[in-house]
Amino acid sequence: MIHTTRSAPAVGFRDVHLAFDSEPVLEGVDLELEPGRTTVLLGPSGAGKTTLVRTLLGLYAPDSGETVVDGRAVASLRADELAALRRRTGVLLGGSSVYDASLFGSLSLFDNVAYPLRAARHPAADAETWRILHEFELAGHATALPSEVSAGQRRRAALARALITAPDLLVLDDPGPALDLHNRDAVVRSVRRRTTRSGATALVVMHDLELARALGDRVGVLLGGRIVADGPVDEVLGGIVTAADLDARFGVRAALPVATAAERAAVARRARRQGLGEAWLLMGVLFAMPAKLSLALGSGMLANPAL
C-alpha cells in the first residue's frame, strides 16, 4: 500500500451561501471536518449536498462565506494550489449509471483505476492497481469496460480509483447505491482503514442510515440550506431507523421546497403557450402541404394501420 507522510487537512465550511439563478441552495452552512474522522453528510435529495461538496473541490465558489482547507479558502487558491489540493484528494463523484461520472468509458477497469498513479509516473502503478482491484474484488473484471460490468462493480472501481493514491482527503459522493451487503462491508472496511490508520479526513455524502452508522464518526444533516444537526453518529442518529423517524426528528418533509404561486402560474403560462404553438404548427403543416402529398400520406396511413 502507498503511504504518505503528510498530515491530513482540517476542512471547514464557514457560513457558506450559494444560490443558482437567485434560488438559494446553501444558506449559511457551518460544518467542520476533523483529520482522521469520517463525516457523513445526510440530507434529502436536492438539499444541496453535492453543491456543498463542489465548493470543497473548487468547482463552485460560495457567494459568501468560505470553504476552508488548512486555513485557506478554496475559492482563493491559485490554479497550481488548487491542482495540488486535488492531487491530495480522492474524489468519487455521484452517479452509478453506465456513464459513471468518475470513470472513463473507453478505458478498461484496470486502466481506469491505474490512471492516477500512471499520470503521477508512480513506479509501482500496475502492482498497486492489482492490489486494490483484489481488495475490491474486481481483479476478475480488470479488462472489462465500465459499460460491461454491473453498477456495483463500476461504483467499486470508481472508489478504488479514488483511493489508490492514498489521498489524505476523501470526498465521496454517494458510494452506497448498487452495493450489495458484502461489498458494502468491503467499502466500509476500505474507507475506515484509510481514515483510522492513515489519518485521512473524509466527507461522505449518502442517504443510507445503516451505511452512515457503519462508516461515519460524525454526521451532519443538511436541510433547508443549513446544517440542522452535527455531532457523533450515535448522538445524531440515536433511535432513528426509518425515514419517518428522520422526519419526526428533523422535519424533513416540512423543509422540502414547494412550488410557489408564481412558479405554478409560470408553468401554466408555458403549457398554454406550448399548446397554442403546437396547434399553430399542425395547422401550418396541413395547410402548407401540397394536396397530392396529403392525399398520399392519408392513403398510406389507411393502407398501413401501424403508421
Ligand SMILES: Nc1ncnc2c1ncn2[C@@H]1O[C@H](COP(=O)(O)OP(=O)(O)OP(=O)(O)O)[C@@H](O)[C@H]1O
Ligand atoms: N448547476 C446547477 N444549476 C442550477 N441549479 C442547480 C445546479 N446544481 C444543482 N442545482 C440545484 O441545487 C439544488 C441542490 O442540488 P444538489 O445536487 O446539491 O442536491 P443533493 O442534496 O446533492 O441531491 P441528491 O441527494 O439528489 O444528489 C437542487 O435543487 C438542484 O436542482
